[in-house]
Amino acid sequence: MAELQSPSSDQHATWRPPSPTSYLLQIGFVGLGRIGYLMARNLAQHCASNKFPPLLVWNRTLEKSENLLTALGQAKIRIAKDPEQVALECDVIITNLANDAAVKSIYQLFTAALTLTPPTHDKLFIESGTTYPSLAGELHIVMTSIPHSHFITCPVFGTPPIAEKAQLLLIMSGDYSSKKLAARLLVPAIGRKIMDLGENVEKAPAFKLLGNSMLMGSLEVLSEAYTLARKSGIATDNVHDLVKEILPSPGLIIYSDRMANDRFDASNGFALEGGIKDASHVRRLMTQYHSPMPVIDTVHQHLLTTRALQEQKEQNGEATFETLDISGFIAGTRVASGLDGFDKKDT
Helix, strand or coil: CEEEECCCCCCEEECCCCCCCCCCCCEEEECCCHHHHHHHHHHHHHHHHCCCCCEEEECCCHHHHHHHHHHHCCCCEEECCCHHHHHHHCCEEEECCCCHHHHHHHHHHHHHHHHHCCCCCCEEEEECCCCCHHHHHHHHHHHHCCCCEEEEECCEECCHHHHHCCCEEEEEEECHHHHHHHHHHHCCCCEEEEEECCCCCCHHHHHHHHHHHHHHHHHHHHHHHHHHHHHCCCCHHHHHHHHHHHCCCHHHHHHHHHHHHCCCEHHHCCEHHHHHHHHHHHHHHHHHCCCCCHHHHHHHHHHHHHHHHHHHHHHCCCCCCCCEEHHHHHHHHHHHCCCCCCCCCCC
């Protein structure tokens, strides 16, 4: 059930879908990364089942758009020639991009297109990636200065397997009416629940960084425990069994398994580069609010060490994985203890 805050109260109120809109919305999706692709796929299927027009998608790498079209067909997917087409043709535009620079670039294209051809009816822009909070504030000012244009933030929590099942946790902030429309479109199409952080669009991105800091801090503890176990002669299987007993979080169990078995392939996970970006954002937020989080400083150090180790292996033609999962930052902990970073069997 989606929950949204009333604009006149800080208390959460159960949200119920409004009556259907008077016309069928054209929805667009920009950014088909590991999570974005699955979000777009599920949303396209939802649109088709509700007789909405085919989802209009754009991705920097055309192949991903073509793969989605091949998987779902022309009745569910259309490929835009550029981001500007998405901004001009769609009523609701969802972006899910890799980093702040990519977000800025795409929204600059949106702004240019809509300035040249001002919209004549309402448009809602939904940014769903993990960005620094102040960027959301900047985008809100720019987008809402365009006639009939609205902007909210909606970062998501969940791994690709969670996204696959449309079970993402959605974090929303922004204008109440816009969030209400977004909730009707996105739950249960791509997510299982909404947490509403109020009308300030910077709050949801800040909350997402807070959540990621919890995850990364937990992974640091796991990586240190696995490394100490290895040095003291305790089997990794025993450690993983203990994690399942005393830390029975599905996410932690998945990452524990990856650390225990050196399964550092990010094709179905969270890439190391994303972890570095998020840890950097959290550290910046810590500085802004004078709120130390020493574990994140350590996480950041181990992420950078792991990236350096991976780059060295790539240069030597020894890299095992094309893209390293964030769980691979256990390599930084191992190296600090005098062990091989990527081989748990090394003694």
